[in-house]
Amino acid sequence: MILKQIRLKKPMPAENRFPFGLPVVREFDSFTFRSPVTIIAGDNGTGKTTLLEGIAAAADSILISREPIEGNPALEHAREIADHLTLSWSVKSRNGFFFRALDFVTYTIAVSQMREDARETLEEIRSRNPRSLEALPYARTYHELRNLYGEGLEFRSHGESFLDLFSARFRPDGFYILDEPEAPLSPAKQLTLLAMLHEMVEEGAQFLISTHSPIIMAYPGADLYEIRGCRLEPAAFDEVEHVRMTKDFLNAPERYLRHLFN
Numbered sequence: 001m002i003l004k005q006i007r008l009k010k011p012m013p014a015e016n017r018f019p020f021g022l023p024v025v026r027e028f029d030s031f032t033f034r035s036p037v038t039i040i041a042g043d044n045g046t047g048k049t050t051l052l053e054g055i056a057a058a059a060d061s062i063l064i065s066r067e068p069i070e071g072n073p074a075l076e077h078a079r080e081i082a083d084h085l086t087l088s089w090s091v092k093s094r095n096g097f098f099f100r101a102l103d104f105v106t107y108t109i110a111v112s113q114m115r116e117d118a119r120e121t122l123e124e125i126r127s128r129n130p131r132s133l134e135a136l137p138y139a140r141t142y143h144e145l146r147n148l149y150g151e152g153l154e155f156r157s158h159g160e161s162f163l164d165l166f167s168a169r170f171r172p173d174g175f176y177i178l179d180e181p182e183a184p185l186s187p188a189k190q191l192t193l194l195a196m197l198h199e200m201v202e203e204g205a206q207f208l209i210s211t212h213s214p215i216i217m218a219y220p221g222a223d224l225y226e227i228r229g230c231r232l233e234p235a236a237f238d239e240v241e242h243v244r245m246t247k248d249f250l251n252a253p254e255r256y257l258r259h260l261f262n
């Protein structure tokens with residue numbers, strides 16, 4: 001285990017404003033990691049993302065753009081939560097990141113722009129002087145991005161590019177916080193993601209994941225939690241509302257649809 005425990009440094013303020021107005025944040029207590037894969041389920045709006053943002057800020061995680069959370073105006077609330085938390089590490093990992101689906105599109109566009117800028121500058125310098133040393137940093141940026149992401153994440157489907165990013169950026173011994181990583185993935189590709197997680201766990205990585213996907217929740221040996229009311233409660237796979245409801249629905253869709261449409 002890389003991250004062992006999260007404890008409260010000081011109680012969360014009893015304030016109604018975001019983020020402390022969210023019950024799961026206000027009531028957050030110590031949390032012990034018991035498995036390399038910890039999964040948090042919960043209905044929309046229960047605060048999964050907000051909680052992960054706070055933990056990511058406390059862990060000094062970087063975003064997929066490699067930018068820190070510190071100083072990011074859109075993540076000021078994450079720093080506020082982090083100020084109340086103390087983390088206990090076995091070893092502080094330098095590998096890892098905090099992945100949010102909403103950062104992904106921005107990142108894909110930024111990488112494509114960076115690669116094109118490097119390519120154009122490289123061509124311009126080489127047209128002036130093919131042996132110029134000035135070209136070296138641009139050549140390095142261009143080739144590094146080509147090595148990491150091939151032709152470019154923007155030339156892949158949304159789901160394919162998610163998996164490309166994970167496979168390019170997961171590293172052994174990394175600590176990864178993934179917020180709804182299943183977003184664009186088909187059931188088959190969610191299984192691929194499970195296999196990737198397993199491969200990385202075998203290499204010492206640790207994952208904290210929020211998800212709505214029963215497939216991701218089924219990761220063998222995952223420590224599964226559900227936000228119920230205002231608390232993060234340990235949950236067995238079959239007890240999680242997403243799993244129960246999906247099973248019920250698939251067993252008899254007409255029962256649900258009759259209620260909805262009549």
Ligand SMILES: Nc1ncnc2c1ncn2[C@@H]1O[C@H](COP(=O)(O)OP(=O)(O)OP(=O)(O)O)[C@@H](O)[C@H]1O
Pocket residue numbers: 018022042043044045046047048049050051077
């Ligand atoms: N920056 C913000 N300012 C004010 N309120 C916010 C902000 N971000 C989220 N909220 C509110 O906090 C609540 C929890 O949001 P959060 O995104 O953490 O939920 P979630 O459990 O991740 O939901 P989902 O499953 O839909 O992603 C929501 O009601 C939301 O409107």
